[in-house]
Amino acid sequence: MTYTSPFGAMDTEHEWPDALCLSRTHCSDASEETLREFFEGATALIDLGTPQPAFFLVRQLAELALKTLLGPGQRHGHDLGKLLTALEEKGDDLLAGGSRQQLLVEFIRDLHRRDPKGDQGRYPTTSDGKPSLADVCCANPQLFREYVNDLFFYTYDRLDHTSRTA
Numbered sequence: 001m002t003y004t005s006p007f008g009a010m011d012t013e014h015e016w017p018d019a020l021c022l023s024r025t026h027c028s029d030a031s032e033e034t035l036r037e038f039f040e041g042a043t044a045l046i047d048l049g050t051p052q053p054a055f056f057l058v059r060q061l062a063e064l065a066l067k068t069l070l071g072p073g074q075r076h077g078h079d080l081g082k083l084l085t086a087l088e089e090k091g092d093d094l095l096a097g098g099s100r101q102q103l104l105v106e107f108i109r110d111l112h113r114r115d116p117k118g119d120q121g122r123y124p125t126t127s128d129g130k131p132s133l134a135d136v137c138c139a140n141p142q143l144f145r146e147y148v149n150d151l152f153f154y155t156y157d158r159l160d161h162t163s164r165t166a
Contacts, residue, residue: 029159035068036152042060046058046141054121058111058144063118080109081109084105084112093158100150103147104154
């Protein structure tokens with residue numbers, strides 16, 4: 001048996017109808033595509049009842065959403081608290097105090113409290129050997145999904161859908 005790589009080169013045609021395009025090279029909007037894929041992955045994992053990967057992807061979705069709202073060129077790492085502060089300093093609508101925005105900010109702060117380093121749910125233990133997500137037991141899947149949906153659609157609705165380059 002010999003290994004065959006599942007990954008195609010950029011100069012090859014998609015030879016199958018359900019190819020998983022990993023590159024963002026041919027996207028009309030890489031930020032939008034990435035945000036959408038993480039949203040779809042996170043909600044699928046919530047719906048499947050796969051808790052730790054669902055938490056990890058939801059937290060990653062929150063990070064991507066904040067970075068998308070900040071725009072290109074920002075350097076704030078994986079710290080959701082710092083990303084929220086940067087948006088606040090920018091005067092972003094997310095921190096404008098509307099009831100929808102307040103719920104989203106509290107959801108993001110909740111994710112940050114449970115995972116300030118961005119490594120919970122990715123590994124079985126933290127770097128100090130503590131079990132991953134040891135400070136939280138369960139998530140209400142319906143409520144979790146509602147916040148995830150709202151975070152995605154709030155961010156998606158704020159994207160500039162007119163400046164597409166192919």
